[in-house]
Amino acid sequence: MRNAYALPDWNTLAAYGDDELPLLDTALLIARDEYPQLDPRAYADALHDYANALRPTLAGDIDLPAKLTAINRYLFDELGFAGNNTQYDDPRNSYLNEVLDRKLGIPISLAVVQIELTRRLGLPLDGVSFPGHFLVRLPVDDGILVMDPFNKGRPVSAEELKERASPHLGGHAPDDTQLLEILAPATHRVILARMLRNLKGLYLERNDWERVARTADRLIKIAPDAPESWRDRGLAYRELGYVKGAREDLAHYLQALPNAEDEEAMRAVLIEVSGTRSRLN
Incomplete structure (x- = not known):
């Protein structure tokens, strides 16, 4: 018989450090409010199985970008995870159990799946709380590789990032220093709070x-x-x-x-x- 899979207690979360908050488990805790019967172990096991399926592919002397390309190919092409373009405002896109069941999400929920899978494989993938559209980043030898989980993990150039940020900065494109500040890794607390704010905004629109x-x-x-x-x-x-x-x-x-x-x-x-x-x- 398996041991019970316990999610955190809401009343303890404020005491955690910003990156000590368990990302997957707290995202599932958010989902349990809407889906009280969800089995958190099933979703943790699913990510574990995905990582085990990928591990042989990543063996050998290949660099980080090549490993991430293989992970993204598996996640987005083979498994079929995708951005929900037709029903972007569906709250199910923000509940991680639904994202893993339906393989549909918005940038931040797909990023959580991508981060959790990639970290299980030893790659230091982080979220980026980019204005308007959540992204992920991976440190590489000559800087950072920024990717868009809503579009199958497609790399995003510095020029495109500046263009994307401009409408959120009064129409002014950030310089290189400002862009690096915007691309700072998002803590788990920042990610989870942004997921909740997205949901709150959807429910406000619906009264x-x-x-x-x-x-x-x-x-x-x-x-x-x-x-x-x-x-x-x-x-x-x-x-x-x-x-x-x-x-x-x-x-x-x-x-x-x-x-x-x-x-x-x-x-x-x-x-x-x-x-x-x-x-x-």
Whole structure:
């Protein structure tokens, strides 16, 4: 009989170092909120099996880029992992169990699969929290190799990276120094928080306040120092009729960011909920 596969406890995550957070297990923990019956061992075993299938291919004296090319060929061509171009905003693209089951995802969820598989094979692949589109990077002899997991791990040139970054920098292309800063490795905490923010954004667009509250709550568990998560959970609580929670979270937000751009609007909401009786326990 196999030992139980235990995922982390949400209440312990803030105490982990930024890269001590287990990437796969915490991504599955996020998914378990939506899929309470998921078997985390099955997904860990799937990645283990993928690595075992690849290992003989990578034996011998081949360099890192060649190894990564073989991994990407297996992951994207043989197994069929792909970016979901037709239903990009489907929340299933952000839940790692669904990504591994359906072999469809968005850049960040495909990057997590690629990172987890590649690291099992001894390659130092990292995520890059690039503006607009998550990427991955591998150190090589003459610098770094940057790849796009949404497009089968295609390498991305420095010129293309500058062009991609430009709309997020007021239309100005970054210089080489700025680009290197943008391409810094993303910690596990940054990756997991970005996955949760993506989900929160999707649920905000749908006015799915229960899931907005849940994803904001999980963001607070992972990164309690991000005031926007307290604001968003407070606004969701307000919509759900949980007035006490809304008051506490909005007050926390305004105390943490007294000069926020939306300070006046949030103060008005706080005054409103302070005079409202709670509908929920």
